[in-house]
Amino acid sequence: MCGFGGYFGAGVDPADAGPLLKRMGSAIAHRGPDESGIAVLHDAGLCHTRLSIVGLADGQQPMSLDGGRLTIAFNGEIFNYVELREGLIARGHVFRTSSDTEVILHLFDEKGPDCLADLNGDFAFAIWDAPRRRMFIARDRMGVRPLFHTTVGNTLFFASEVKALLEVPGVEAEMDPIALDQIFTLWAPIAPRTAFKGIEELEPGHMMIVEEGGRTIRPYWSLSFPDSGEPSRHTDERAAAEELRALLTDATRLRMRADVPVGSYLSGGLDSSVISALASGMTPETLRTFSVAFDSAEHDESAFQNEVAAALGTLHATVRCGEGDIAAVFPDVIRFTERPILRTAPAPLFKLSALVRERGLKVVLTGEGADEVFAGYDIFKEARVRRFCARQPGSRIRPHLFRKLYPYLPGLKQQSAEYLAAFFGAGADLPEDPLFSHKPRIRATGAAKLFFSGDLREQLAGYDAAEDLASCLPETFSRWHPLHQAQYLESRFLLPGYILSSQGDRMAMAHGIEGRFPFLDHRLVEFAATLPPEMKLKGLVEKHILREATRDLLPETILRRTKQPYRAPDSQSFRGAGEKDYVRDAMSVEKLAAGGLFNPASVSKLFAKSRQQPLSGFRDNAAFVGILSSQLWLETFTGSRRRTVRAA
Amino acid sequence: MAESIKDQVRAFIIENFLFGDTSAQIDDDASLIENDVIDSTGVLELVAFIEERFGVTMADSEIVPANLDSLDRITAYVGSKTGKETSLNA
Structure with missing residues (x-):
């Protein structure tokens, strides 16, 4: 797990290449504090910052094959590298190192882009193919590891984080108004768009081939579901649960591979408890677990965390979030998310990764992904109830x-009952609408655009983010079961766009911590997609099959627990001790007017209201955090703090 | 001249739920929910406002969209409770 960057094109003077690559690497040094390196190639270059986890002594990058015929810079892990390496050796490949990086090189040498099908891992990498003068770039299936790119003249620049691209002469940060509208509607930009105008991300499950004649971007993997009504191969629930357990166990086993100790996050919910239980049985040492606890009882889950830690006998550590703690780190959080966010939930995870680092670990397992893969989120149940209500629109029951x-x-x-029906759009939303499951969330979030400035609205010219999202759906989408449609929307957009990025990779890598996600092993994701919907969401019981498959691993109280979504105090975090100077500054009429994104008069009223009493509604909280984070984004990437970012 | 019920309610909604933003017109018969003006906690704020401003007490059974989901409906409801205005067009 690391960071990397590079370029391909004649736009970089050879004399400037080394210093530029070093600057790009330095901008993301937090991702790889152990080592760094650059490779200046012919009209191309690669830089790398390394977090040493596998092949500690011999895994330096950029790494070359055959004296520079192929050169790679790689961020992530190939979890099945042991098996792949054995196969390659059997086929005559000779290895110089014990690293998974060299496995990719040999596999690419043998299979070209088709090598991606063999990789089980979380990765983004670039391989310079010198004889073909071609840069091959790829990103993992679910979007765990990031990859951004931009073009200046005829030269393509790419990097693990945008801040490395901002080191390139001619690349300036400017907020993309469409992206902001998407964030204020869908919580995240629709990839490949990012918050930065002119800078894109390579979508999950995609590869990019760059040659002198141009570039090709295409998918090599995509999430898909069977047609609704198609008979499932899973007719026996017990057999399906056993298959799930075997896959999850193997996914966890592969993710325990490291030349350093592996710990685990523990939220107190089912998913991370299951992963911790499995991991605990796979390590001879005592597993180390890490949690966030809140002073606010509404958000705190420490009783459940402690119960699981005690039941599993882990060595447990907790970071507490009290009044003012989220506000204290929020500007740093935005520096790492590199995009406005509508919730403060990433901030406690920023503090958690600092704790893990402080305790000397580099790698943690997490339960992320189970809610998407096995239908755990409330939104899935909500959509089912809304459909139930839509069948009898006037029902008071x-x-x-x-x-x-x-x-x-x-x-x-x-x-x-009447208001409940009205708030959830029961009766108003058409069940055949492809975004039916997400309509209430889209409406509630989009209401926060009330605070957009006149200028911004003019630039948006009636743009409709939900319509844009609907236009991105695959042709087969309409044939899927409604639950699978909702799962696709969560897994394909919000998971990589927010959960794995703003809340995942960015918060962990801010402190050089690698998160690993057994539930996102592609074998498990593909298996779960073929399960009948009722095995995942049984009535209104979420993740039914996962509970059945892991019943023996956990205390009954955890198994029976109703899902508690991970949340943190939002606008309330910036009241009292949380009302730092930067909050007043960012929300001032002068700064709002200078930023041009929001209506200063309306935001002033919102800010004043939040100081009088805690904001209670979803819209007002989302608006507050969204506006504050947008203002911090402007300040960080385009304003006076830009120098700090460059120097960091 | 005293402000009408509708004007008072409109002013409250603009100030409290739209934060002074008058760019979006609220038609008298427009649904406050469907137009994203009000959410589940907003309804309770609206009830508190009506009770305090107009001196009425709302029973739980009266807190329904039929009484509160547009300016016209609120005006008619308050009018019926206070006996001051009963016409939807008042």
Whole structure:
């Protein structure tokens, strides 16, 4: 796990290549604090910062084959590198190192781009193919590891984080208004778009081949589901649960591979508890687990975390988030997310990765991905209840089910059946709408655009992010079961666009920590996609098959626990001790007017309201955090703090 | 001249839910939910405002979209409770 960057094209003077590559590497040095290196090639270059996890002594990068015929810079891990290496050796390949990096090189040498099908891992890499004068770039299937690129003249520049691209002469940070609209509608930009105008990301499961004649981007893997009504091969639930358990065990086993100790995050919920339980049984040492605890009882899950840690006998450590703690790190969080965010939830994870680093670990397993793969999120249940209500629009009984979905939202508990139906669009949204499952979230989030400035609205000229999202869906989407449609929307967009990036890679790598995600092993993802919907969401019980498959691993209280989504205090984090100077500055009329994105008068009223009383509604909280993070983004990447970013 | 019920409610909604943004017109009969003006906690703020401003007490059974989901409906509801305005067009 590391960071890398590079370029291909004649736009870099050979005399400037070395210093430029060093600057790009330095900008993302946090991703790889152990070593760094550059390779200046002919009209191309690669830089690398290394977090040493596999092949500690001999895995330096950029790494070459045959005296520079192929040269690679690689971020991530190939978890099945042991098996791949054995196969390659049997076929006559000779290895110089014990690293997984060299495995990619040999496999690419043998199979070219088809090598991607053999890789089980989280990766982004670039391989310079000197004889063909071709740069081959690829990113893992689910989007765990990042890869951004931009073009200046005829030269393509790429890097693990945007801040490395901002080192390239001619690349300036400018907010993309469409991306901002997408964030304020969907929580994340629709890839390949990023918050930075003119800078794109390589989409998950995609490869890019760059040659002198141009570049080709194409998918090598995509998430798909069977047609609705097609008979499933999984007719026996017990057999399916056993297959799931075997796959998850193997996915965890592969992700325990490292030449350094591997720890585990523990949220207190089912997913990370299952992973910790499996990992605990695979290591001769005591597993080390890490959690976030909140002073706020509404968000705190430490009782469950402690229960699991005690049951598994792990060596457990906790970082506490109290008043002012989120605000204290929020500007740094935005420096690493590199995009505005509508929730503060990444901030506690930023603190958590610092704790892991402080305790001397570099690698942690997490339970991320289970909610997408096995239908754990409330939004899946909500869509089912909305469909149930839509079948009998005037029903006064059916909407009461909405209360059951969100026991942690007191505002909903007090509502009448009529209001519940109205808030969730029951009756108003058409069940055949491809975005049906996500309509209430899109509406509630999009309402925060109320604060957009007149100038921004003018630039957007009626742009509709939801319509844009719908236009990105695959042709087969309409033939899938509604649950699978909703799973696709979560897995293909929000998972890489927010969960794995803003909340995942960026928060962990800010402190040089590698997260590993057994639930996102592509074999498990493909298996789960073929399971009948009712094995995943049984009635209104989420992740049913996962519970069945792991029943023996955990205390009954954890198995029976209703899902508690991971949340952190939002606008409330910036009240009292959290109202730091930078908050007042960012939300000032002067700064808002200078930024040009938001209406200063409206935002001032929102800020004033938040100081009088905690903001309670979803829209107002999302707006507050979104506006503050956008203002910090401007300050960090285009304003006075730009120098700090460059120097960091 | 005293502000009408509708004007008072409109002013409250603009100030409290739209943060002074008057660029989006709220038609008298437009749904406050479908137009993203109000959410689940907003309804309770609206109820508190109505009770305090107009001196009425709303029973749980009265807190329904039929009474509160547009300026017209709120005006008619408050009018019926206070006996001051009963016409939808008041």
